[in-house]
Amino acid sequence: MKIDFEKSGGLVPAIVQNADTLQVLMLGYMNAEALKATQDSGLVTFYSRSRQTLWQKGETSGNTLSLVDISIDCDNDTLLVKARPAGPTCHLGTVSCFGSAGPEGLGWLAKLSDIIQTRATADPKTSYTARLLQGPLTRTAQKVGEEGVETVIAALVASKEELVGEAADLVYHLMVLLAAKELSLGDVVAELEGRYKNSA
Numbered sequence: 001m002k003i004d005f006e007k008s009g010g011l012v013p014a015i016v017q018n019a020d021t022l023q024v025l026m027l028g029y030m031n032a033e034a035l036k037a038t039q040d041s042g043l044v045t046f047y048s049r050s051r052q053t054l055w056q057k058g059e060t061s062g063n064t065l066s067l068v069d070i071s072i073d074c075d076n077d078t079l080l081v082k083a084r085p086a087g088p089t090c091h092l093g094t095v096s097c098f099g100s101a102g103p104e105g106l107g108w109l110a111k112l113s114d115i116i117q118t119r120a121t122a123d124p125k126t127s128y129t130a131r132l133l134q135g136p137l138t139r140t141a142q143k144v145g146e147e148g149v150e151t152v153i154a155a156l157v158a159s160k161e162e163l164v165g166e167a168a169d170l171v172y173h174l175m176v177l178l179a180a181k182e183l184s185l186g187d188v189v190a191e192l193e194g195r196y197k198n199s200a
Contacts, residue, residue, distance in 0.1 A: 004076040005032055011047060012077050016089070019068035019082040020110035020186065021103035025089040025096045028057070030079060035070075042067050044083050063087035109185055112172075116179045132176050140180055143173045 005012060011029045018025055028046035030038070034054050037045040044065035045056045058064030065083035072079055085095075094100040103111050119129035132140045147170040154166040178184055 001070070001072050002076060003032075003035070003072060003079070007077045011049070012079055014044075014046065014079040014081050016044060016065060016081045016083055018103065018107075018110075019084050020113075021107035022110075023096055023103040023107055024098055025065070025083075025085060027097070035079075038067055038070070038081075044081055057089075058086065061087070061091075063089065065089070109171075109175075113175060113179070113184045113186070116175055120179065129176060132173075133180055137177075137180055140173065140177045144170070144177050147173050 003012060010031050012031075014028050014030045016025045016028065017023065028044075029049060030045075031047045034045045034047045037054060037056070041056070043056055043058070044067055045054055047053070048055045056064070064086045065081075066086065067081065067083055069082040070079055071082075088095055090097040095102050102108070116129055116133075119127050120133045122130040124131040124134050132143070147166065151163070151166040151170045154163040158166075175185060178187070
């Protein structure tokens with residue numbers, strides 16, 4: 001990875017993206033030293049243009065960014081940093097510096113996966129997800145089967161709206177079943193990506 005730091009006076013923009021939801025979290029700047037500090041520590045580190053010094057994201061707030069991957073654009077002068085945030089990224093307390101809304105579209109499934117994980121230790125009297133995760137695996141597996149059948153029936157004889165509802169139930173219960181086996185939709189996506197690459 002050859003980065004052209006000199007093009008912009010020693011600094012390059014670093015766009016930070018949530019590695020799971022793909023939501024853009026913030027924009028910072030890195031010099032060669034900040035990039036090395038990020039790679040060495042595994043925590044995203046920037047160069048502060050106002051203070052003219054390195055600063056590790058979350059060094060005072062605790063809202064760090066754990067590095068997953070760094071890639072460079074076609075002009076070798078902008079970085080895309082994929083990371084996993086510990087808490088809100090913005091100093092205003094929002095998940096992203098580009099607004100208070102969380103991930104949208106397919107990225108929201110990664111947030112749902114996190115929600116399911118947090119419900120694993122919730123009170124089963126008040127949380128349906130907790131009841132599934134803390135109950136027998138056979139019950140969760142059965143629910144996936146039931147929702148699968150209901151989705152098929154809806155596809156054949158019901159409206160599009162009803163099909164969407166049944167499909168949502170199926171995806172949710174499948175995600176709970178995967179969580180019960182310490183897996184996620186991310187593992188399923190990786191399998192599908194691998195199959196596509198192998199078939200190309």
